[in-house]
Amino acid sequence: MEIICTACSTKLAIPDEKVPKEAAFKVTCPKCQGKIQVNPKREASPPPSEFAATDLPMERTGASSPEEDDFVENRRLAMACIDDPNSQSLAKAALAQLGYTVHVVTKQADALDRIRKNRYEVVLLHEEFGGSALDNLVLRTIQPMTMAMRRHMCVGLLGKQFRTFDHMAAFAHSVNFVVAEREASKLSGIVRQALSENDQFYRVFRECLREAGKP
Numbered sequence: 001m002e003i004i005c006t007a008c009s010t011k012l013a014i015p016d017e018k019v020p021k022e023a024a025f026k027v028t029c030p031k032c033q034g035k036i037q038v039n040p041k042r043e044a045s046p047p048p049s050e051f052a053a054t055d056l057p058m059e060r061t062g063a064s065s066p067e068e069d070d071f072v073e074n075r076r077l078a079m080a081c082i083d084d085p086n087s088q089s090l091a092k093a094a095l096a097q098l099g100y101t102v103h104v105v106t107k108q109a110d111a112l113d114r115i116r117k118n119r120y121e122v123v124l125l126h127e128e129f130g131g132s133a134l135d136n137l138v139l140r141t142i143q144p145m146t147m148a149m150r151r152h153m154c155v156g157l158l159g160k161q162f163r164t165f166d167h168m169a170a171f172a173h174s175v176n177f178v179v180a181e182r183e184a185s186k187l188s189g190i191v192r193q194a195l196s197e198n199d200q201f202y203r204v205f206r207e208c209l210r211e212a213g214k215p
Contacts, residue, residue: 007034078122094187127159143174
């Protein structure tokens with residue numbers, strides 16, 4: 001089956017043996033990470049494909065699965081909310097290198113919708129995402145989240161005035177770590193260190209929860 005991404009017009013080819021019979025499903029576009037709704041009964045064949053979608057994650061559509069990304073097992077999700085194209089590329093490469101499926105978003109509404117629907121292990125967010133620090137609705141949504149949600153998410157905030165790993169600045173902004181914008185080229189190592197420190201911080205707490213039979 002051949003389909004076209006409705007977001008970026010990328011052409012995808014899905015092997016027939018991978019297509020669920022008589023059931024609608026969703027495919028994650030390898031180029032823009034957007035979701036493509038596919039209905040085998042209605043789908044027509046588009047022109048030759050640009051990507052072979054042999055390993056694309058597919059999700060069946062159904063009222064019993066409101067969290068669309070939960071269908072794909074063993075996938076670690078990360079999101080980059082950054083306006084600058086160069087910093088976007090650096091963030092995506094760094095997160096992908098660490099083994100994450102990366103969603104790069106440029107609109108606040110899209111980011112907020114994804115946060116509601118998915119469980120992200122890492123979020124890289126620019127302080128001025130969406131225009132300015134005062135208009136950053138994504139940061140303002142993440143900051144008051146309950147500990148039950150935040151302990152599973154490591155949030156990094158990029159900014160022009162930050163010093164990388166300034167713990168006081170991170171505390172003041174209710175994030176896990178901060179990154180100086182000028183050091184975006186070092187994001188891979190910075191995120192790896194931040195994740196390690198975050199894991200150490202929560203390790204005992206998580207072990208206590210498991211022993212108590214809590215998620």
